[in-house]
Amino acid sequence: xxxxxxxxxxxxxxxxxxxxxxxxxxxxxxxxxxxxxxxxxxxxxxxxxxxxxxxxxxxxxxxxxxxxxxxxxxxxxxxxxxxxxxxxxxxxxxxxxxxxxxxxxxxxxxxxxxxxxxxxxxxxxxxxxxxxxxxxxxxxxxxxxxxxxxxxxxxxxxxxxxxxxxxxxxxxxxxxxxxxxxxxxxxxxxxxxxxxxxxxxxxxxxxxxxxxxxxxxxxxxxxxxxxxxxxxxxxxxxxxxxxxxxxxxxxxxxxxxxxxxxxxxxxxxxxxxxxxxxxxxxxxxxxxxxxxxxxxxxxxxxxxxxxxxxxxxxxxxxxxxxxxxxxxxxxxxxxxxx
Amino acid sequence: xxxxxxxxxxxxxxxxxxxxxxxxxxxxxxxxxxxxxxxxxxxxxxxxxxxxxxxxxxxxxxxxxxxxxxxxxxxxxxxxxxxxxxxxxxxxxxxxxxxxxxxxxxxxxxxxxxxxxxxxxxxxxxxxxxxxxxxxxxxxxxxxxxxxxxxxxxxxxxxxxxxxxxxxxxxxxxxxxxxxxxxxxxxxxxxxxxxxxxxxxxxxxxxxxxxxxxxxxxxxxxxxxxxxxxxxxxxxxxxxxxxxxxxxxxxxxxxxxxxxxxxxxxxxxxxxxxxxxxxxxxxxxxxxxxxx
Amino acid sequence: xxxxxxxxxxxxxxxxxxxxxxxxxxxxxxxxxxxxxxxxxxxxxxxxxxxxxxxxxxxxxxxxxxxxxxxxxxxxxxxxxxxxxxxxxxxxxxxxxxxxxxxxxxxxxxxxxxxxxxxxxxxxxxxxxxxxxxxxxxxxxxxxxxxxxxxxxxxxxxxxxxxxxxxxxxxxxxxxxxxxxxxxxxxxxxxxxxxxxxxxxxxxxxxxxxxxxxxxxxxxxxxxxxxxxxxxxxxxxxxxxxxxxxxxxxxxxxxxxxxxxxxxxxxxxxxxxxxxxxxxxxxxxxxxxxxxxxxxxxxxxxxxxxxxxxxxxxxxxxxxxx
Numbered sequence: 001x002x003x004x005x006x007x008x009x010x011x012x013x014x015x016x017x018x019x020x021x022x023x024x025x026x027x028x029x030x031x032x033x034x035x036x037x038x039x040x041x042x043x044x045x046x047x048x049x050x051x052x053x054x055x056x057x058x059x060x061x062x063x064x065x066x067x068x069x070x071x072x073x074x075x076x077x078x079x080x081x082x083x084x085x086x087x088x089x090x091x092x093x094x095x096x097x098x099x100x101x102x103x104x105x106x107x108x109x110x111x112x113x114x115x116x117x118x119x120x121x122x123x124x125x126x127x128x129x130x131x132x133x134x135x136x137x138x139x140x141x142x143x144x145x146x147x148x149x150x151x152x153x154x155x156x157x158x159x160x161x162x163x164x165x166x167x168x169x170x171x172x173x174x175x176x177x178x179x180x181x182x183x184x185x186x187x188x189x190x191x192x193x194x195x196x197x198x199x200x201x202x203x204x205x206x207x208x209x210x211x212x213x214x215x216x217x218x219x220x221x222x223x224x225x226x227x228x229x230x231x232x233x234x235x236x237x238x239x240x241x242x243x244x245x246x247x248x249x250x251x252x253x254x255x256x257x258x259x260x261x262x263x264x265x266x267x268x269x270x271x272x273x274x275x276x277x278x279x280x281x282x283x284x285x286x287x288x289x290x291x292x293x294x295x296x297x298x299x300x301x302x303x304x305x306x307x308x309x310x311x312x313x314x315x316x317x318x319x320x321x322x323x324x325x326x327x328x329x330x331x332x333x334x335x336x337x338x
Numbered sequence: 339x340x341x342x343x344x345x346x347x348x349x350x351x352x353x354x355x356x357x358x359x360x361x362x363x364x365x366x367x368x369x370x371x372x373x374x375x376x377x378x379x380x381x382x383x384x385x386x387x388x389x390x391x392x393x394x395x396x397x398x399x400x401x402x403x404x405x406x407x408x409x410x411x412x413x414x415x416x417x418x419x420x421x422x423x424x425x426x427x428x429x430x431x432x433x434x435x436x437x438x439x440x441x442x443x444x445x446x447x448x449x450x451x452x453x454x455x456x457x458x459x460x461x462x463x464x465x466x467x468x469x470x471x472x473x474x475x476x477x478x479x480x481x482x483x484x485x486x487x488x489x490x491x492x493x494x495x496x497x498x499x500x501x502x503x504x505x506x507x508x509x510x511x512x513x514x515x516x517x518x519x520x521x522x523x524x525x526x527x528x529x530x531x532x533x534x535x536x537x538x539x540x541x542x543x544x545x546x547x548x549x550x551x552x553x554x555x556x557x558x559x560x561x562x563x564x565x566x567x568x569x570x571x572x573x574x575x576x577x578x579x580x581x582x583x584x585x586x587x588x589x590x591x592x593x594x595x596x597x598x599x600x601x602x603x604x605x606x607x608x609x610x611x612x613x614x615x616x617x618x619x620x621x622x623x624x625x626x627x628x629x630x
Numbered sequence: 631x632x633x634x635x636x637x638x639x640x641x642x643x644x645x646x647x648x649x650x651x652x653x654x655x656x657x658x659x660x661x662x663x664x665x666x667x668x669x670x671x672x673x674x675x676x677x678x679x680x681x682x683x684x685x686x687x688x689x690x691x692x693x694x695x696x697x698x699x700x701x702x703x704x705x706x707x708x709x710x711x712x713x714x715x716x717x718x719x720x721x722x723x724x725x726x727x728x729x730x731x732x733x734x735x736x737x738x739x740x741x742x743x744x745x746x747x748x749x750x751x752x753x754x755x756x757x758x759x760x761x762x763x764x765x766x767x768x769x770x771x772x773x774x775x776x777x778x779x780x781x782x783x784x785x786x787x788x789x790x791x792x793x794x795x796x797x798x799x800x801x802x803x804x805x806x807x808x809x810x811x812x813x814x815x816x817x818x819x820x821x822x823x824x825x826x827x828x829x830x831x832x833x834x835x836x837x838x839x840x841x842x843x844x845x846x847x848x849x850x851x852x853x854x855x856x857x858x859x860x861x862x863x864x865x866x867x868x869x870x871x872x873x874x875x876x877x878x879x880x881x882x883x884x885x886x887x888x889x890x891x892x893x894x895x896x897x898x899x900x901x902x903x904x905x906x907x908x909x910x911x912x913x914x915x916x917x918x919x920x921x922x923x924x925x926x927x928x929x930x931x932x933x934x935x936x937x938x939x940x941x942x943x944x945x946x947x948x949x950x951x952x
Binding site: 517518519521523524525526527528529536537540541588 | 691693717720723728738
């Protein structure tokens with residue numbers, strides 16, 4: 001299996017400034033705290049977790065999209081193009097990324113399509129712009145190409161000359177998907193691509209993404225807080241909690257044989273149609289990442305917490321084939337899993 | 339009474355936080371304080387009557403005896419300037435007191451009541467926004483010239499300065515009205531009056547302060563404009579009136595008596611800069627509503 | 631009791647204007663009627679964004695005035711209440727809102743709203759007694775007065791704020807709580823705790839709920855009855871099991887099929903759905919508002935509005951069941 005993305009020890013977070021004063025106060029939010037994983041070609045990979053767990057920050061760091069307060073603290077994110085070209089996005093500045101990597105080898109679908117679409121540009125000119133910069137295509141030709149891609153995502157031809165605000169949210173998201181697959185990148189990062197949409201539009205957008213991934217045989221990363229979305233869409237997935245990956249494995253294993261207590265809680269609290277048995281959630285709240293707890297970051301809420309959990313941090317270990325978790329319950333040093 | 343003292347306390351706290359936290363506000367506020375001290379604390383000690391003519395030697399450049407020189411009218415420019423600052427600020431303060439509060443009141447009513455009342459009030463407001471203010475004031479001051487005093491001039495200027503604050507407060511109330519916590523307050527059994535005073539006011543207050551500052555700025559500008567056209571109170575001292583006499587009677591520029599013109603113009607610039615910085619500082623601070 | 635129903639929503643409509651001077655009017659809620667008996671139950675109003683469910687909730691709470699129709703609570707039209715009766719109404723009917731961070735004024739301490747509710751609605755003068763009641767209500771949602779005393783909303787997490795919001799709603803011992811998307815901004819791991827609370831309050835304290843949501847899975851989990859809304863109209867209404875499992879209206883079917891359900895993975899990926907079109911047009915369509923995308927469309931659907939047909943225990947507005 002050829003890798004398409006290798007992330008090693010990635011650390012990123014937010015430097016906070018107190019409002020109303022110009023001096024910097026050294027508060028750091030440890031949003032992504034040493035994350036490593038490898039993605040392969042022709043797979044759909046999900047990243048799940050609750051708000052503030054660092055999943056969006058992780059994606060932004062991999063994409064190289066740094067807002068003013070987001071800082072990189074270490075690690076690397078290497079992506080591999082279709083011909084085996086290697087780029088470490090953590091070592092490239094924005095200009096270089098824009099010119100050589102974005103759209104061409106890696107594209108990004110944010111939650112709000114308006115973050116990608118320019119409100120003063122017609123839809124067809126968004127296509128023309130990307131094709132001009134990366135392929136050097138002429139305008140007329142680019143418009144033809146745009147028409148082809150819009151048809152592929154099931155949008156009427158009228159949408160070509162529309163401005164973004166004239167389309168509905170679902171249609172806009174499909175335009176962004178069409179833009180994302182335009183140059184057939186080897187990696188597509190989708191950050192909550194359907195959270196702002198209704199179930200029906202969500203289904204349209206997600207099945208479309210999946211279809212395109214199957215056709216291109218590339219890697220699609222879906223970041224979503226909605227476990228249902230991962231359950232129907234992804235091959236493998238990672239569960240994040242408080243800036244760390246606590247479990248990685250095949251989606252079926254995660255859903256039907258979860259290892260980490262947090263994953264178990266997430267799965268168990270998922271309501272299902274046709275099943276009225278009592279669901280219980282977790283108590284407590286996620287930790288404040290300005291001062292994360294010692295040891296395992298989940299231990300204050302964990303029903304199985306042991307002494308070691310508050311003292312040392314468990315590392316991500318392979319428990320079964322291709323199924324990793326970071327939990328002391330599965331360590332030989334402590335004994336058999338419960 | 340409780341809410342008034344609480345509002346004042348909040349206002350005071352706001353000023354202190356602003357002064358400590360925002361550089362622009364600090365600079366603006368410091369300049370402004372110096373101007374206010376010159377105008378209100380220093381000017382009463384004037385050794386001469388700043389409205390009389392020929393009481394000191396004419397056309398003297400700045401010197402140890404006359405730090406800012408003297409004018410062709412035989413006045414000591416330093417003391418005339420202090421009196422002018424006092425009068426200009428008084429006019430502006432009167433305008434701001436009246437206009438920003440009319441704006442606050444009408445904006446609140448339009449925003450809260452909505453419907454027909456809102457439409458009528460906003461029609462009137464828009465009409466006043468569209469009517470060019472300066473020509474209207476020129477007509478009014480020409481007619482009422484004999485009755486003009488410092489406070490009444492401030493009142494007249496407020497006729498054209500209330501619409502903007504009113505629009506601003508209304509749009510603010512309109513958006514606040516839909517906030518969930520307003521519904522929470524109502525469902526907690528609070529009456530409309532208490533919802534307005536206790537839930538909406540704390541938000542509007544900050545912007546009211548900004549409106550107040552901006553209206554002062556607007557008023558000083560308008561008064562200067564009127565004065566330079568000769569339509570202000572020409573026998574009293576204001577910054578605009580000083581410029582009027584220096585230009586139109588003294589031909590200060592042609593005759594090279596630059597200090598006569600420089601003093602009021604520089605002061606006006608300072609007044610504008612200081613209020614502008616104060617206003618910007620407050621806006622910057624208010625915009626991300628991140629206080630607590 | 632003289633009235634058979636606790637709450638009656640009678641032909642409720644609300645129009646919003648758009649275009650020049652609001653001349654073109656479209657109904658956000660279009661002729662909606664339903665009744666709730668005195669027996670405690672959880673009644674869900676479900677639908678996608680823009681279907682009018684929140685507008686409907688706000689009209690039931692008396693926050694927004696309807697353009698047509700009435701809301702009758704215990705025999706009284708809630709838009710004709712005098713100020714004293716309005717207090718009575720808020721003692722009986724309370725609300726929980728979607729955004730916990732905006733439920734309380736960010737500039738004020740949260741305990742203030744709990745105190746206000748106790749003082750205004752229960753006419754309590756005694757400070758000690760007020761505090762006892764506030765504390766008791768906070769205990770019912772797993773918090774205590776000491777935990778929230780003197781704190782501002784920014785010092786709590788979303789889940790905590792939502793529980794405080796529930797505690798506030800419980801203070802006047804209401805008979806009905808309108809919960810507008812109460813868990814959509816709460817993390818999945820804590821969502822169930824809040825919904826379980828609703829169930830518990832219904833059973834132990836006989837409080838009825840109107841649960842407004844877009845999430846059919848949670849709706850199925852807690853509700854006794856459900857109404858599905860589309861473009862301002864209730865298209866299907868009845869016991870939750872029957873509506874969500876048997877799905878009579880084509881729109882309900884489409885919703886259920888689109889729901890990402892891990893156990894139906896292969897089915898979900900292969901079956902296609904048709905997305906809704908431009909919204910405003912659908913709001914002002916003369917016939918059935920779903921006709922444009924409905925796979926079972928007939929001529930009558932575009933011409934005449936379907937009335938509610940009885941199909942067993944379920945009522946559905948679809949010509950298929952005439």
